[in-house]
Amino acid sequence: MxxxxxxxxxxxxxxxxxxxxxxxxxxxxxxxxxxxxxxxxxxxxxxxxxxxxxxxxxxxxxxxxxxxxxxxxxxxxxxxxxxxxxxxxxxxxxxxxxxxxxxxxxxxxxxxxxxxxxxxxxxxxxxxxxxxxxxxxxxxxxxxxxxxxxxxxxxxxxxxxxxxxxxxxxxxxxxxxxxxxxxxxxxxxxxxxxxxxxxxxxxxxxxxxxxxxxxxxxxxASLLGAKRPKTGAYPVLFDERIAASLIGHLLGAADGSAVARGQSWLRGRLGEPVLPAGLSVIEDPHRPRVTGSRPFDAEGLPTQRRALVDEGVLTGWILDLSTGRKLGMESTANAKRGTSAPPSPGPWNIALTQGTQSRDDLLREMGTGLLVTSMIGATINPNTGDYSRGASGFWVEKGEITYPVQECTIAGNLPEMLRNMVPANDARPWLSRVVPSLLVEGLTLAGE
The missing domain is CATH 3.30.2290.10 (PmbA/TldD superfamily)
Incomplete structure (x- = not known):
């Protein structure tokens, strides 16, 4: 043996x-x-x-x-x-x-x-x-x-x-x-x-x-007595617990496999703004004691720190060797694999630029709207970025949490949501995806 x-x-x-x-x-x-x-x-x-x-x-x-x-x-x-x-x-x-x-x-x-x-x-x-x-x-x-x-x-x-x-x-x-x-x-x-x-x-x-x-x-216990929120267009604050899902959708659209298949709403947008000016998405596989860190990828290429989005502008894709070849580009050393399948691209540690305001500051800024703390299901159109997800959390009036809510649906368009989001400063730095609470204006809520 x-x-x-x-x-x-x-x-x-x-x-x-x-x-x-x-x-x-x-x-x-x-x-x-x-x-x-x-x-x-x-x-x-x-x-x-x-x-x-x-x-x-x-x-x-x-x-x-x-x-x-x-x-x-x-x-x-x-x-x-x-x-x-x-x-x-x-x-x-x-x-x-x-x-x-x-x-x-x-x-x-x-x-x-x-x-x-x-x-x-x-x-x-x-x-x-x-x-x-x-x-x-x-x-x-x-x-x-x-x-x-x-x-x-x-x-x-x-x-x-x-x-x-x-x-x-x-x-x-x-x-x-x-x-x-x-x-x-x-x-x-x-x-x-x-x-x-x-x-x-x-x-x-x-x-x-x-x-x-x-x-x-x-x-x-804080969810006891939850009810459905009002239907209409309102600002939504994605709590830090689930805000990384929004950036996850961006990463999914930047995946070289999706881009090569032509099933990405980011296709053709290299060099264009996809986030507000001043916000970057940094991939860093060299952070100590973080689950997404690696010295090399699954194809033996050296990993490195880079800006996937630099000051709001999309700078590259998430590529392994195969998807890089399909797109006529070099691998970004993002190959992952298990024992029973060939390598495929995937992100390492990701961090979104944090804002200067706390979550409570953003609650006061939003006035009336929804604070989302949990999400279920997802309907994302890969070509247009149309977005719809079930959610629960808390209704906010005049900047204050008033009651818990459940059984509602949030709908919007990811490219627009990402271009208009406002980050808080509450991200947990030890996570593989360091993303703070995110405020997004004008989403459609389907409730009562």
């Missing part, structure tokens, strides 16, 4: 070449995870998983195929490579498929500088259970909370190594720790649910379980 992840990827590539592949790349993952759920003061569920997974992509000319397995024995690797080459020979040609040239390879920074792995010991199940119980107890201690739907504490550690027949070989380790609590307030048809949670790379950076539970309970 092949031992290290580096050896596994090397064995996969060697087997692929012997089976007749012109080129190949491989990924191997090894990790463990523990998740503890409690309910009503007792252990509800405990899960532990450990395993090693590997994936191989082979190219025969411009034909490619991907295979994966969790059995790392040498004989399995050989059979896997033969199957992949046979599949590739039957696949249609893709003129844009192919590995990076050796001169493109590298790392944007040292993996250790990113602090992606907590050096501390794995927490015991008892410690995780105590955290989940503490969160549940804090939520139940909030007036109006009738039950806790779920309270969870989890931890995981994973190592990854990638290699290619073009000479690339690199890997890193990462950890994740999380606490989450979902509380229910009220009873019968008047029940309301909300949640809070925190996820960090270092366990020591987590907020306390009691604080997470208390906030979850307070959020649920």
């Amino acid at each position: 092949t031992d290290t992840l580096e050896n596994i990827t090397a064995a996969l590539i060697d087997a692929a070449r012997k089976a007749g592949a012109d080129s190949a790349d491989a990924i191997a993952l090894k990790g463990s995870a523990v998740t503890i759920d409690v309910r009503a003061g007792k252990l509800e569920q405990a899960e532990r998983s450990e395993g090693t997974d590997m994936g191989l992509r082979v190219l025969v000319g411009r034909r490619q195929a991907c295979v994966s397995a969790s059995d790392t024995r040498d004989e399995t690797i050989g059979v896997l490579a033969e199957r992949a080459v046979a599949m590739a020979r039957e696949a249609p040609e893709d003129p844009y498929a192919g590995l990076a040239d050796p001169g493109q390879l590298g790392t944007g920074c040292e993996a250790g500088a990113l602090e992606l792995a907590d050096p501390g010991e794995e927490p015991s199940p008892e410690v995780l259970q105590d955290e989940a119980l503490a969160a549940e107890a804090a939520a139940l201690g909030v007036t109006g909370v009738s039950q806790v739907q779920s309270s969870t504490s989890a931890w995981s550690r994973r190592a990854v190594h990638m290699a290619g027949s073009n000479g690339f070989s690199g890997g890193y380790e990462r950890t994740d720790a999380a606490i989450h609590c979902s509380a229910i307030a009220g009873s019968g048809t008047g029940m309301q649910r909300d949640a809070d949670g925190d996820s960090r790379i270092f366990r020591g950076d987590l907020r306390s379980a009691a604080d997470i539970g208390r906030v979850a309970g307070e959020r649920a």
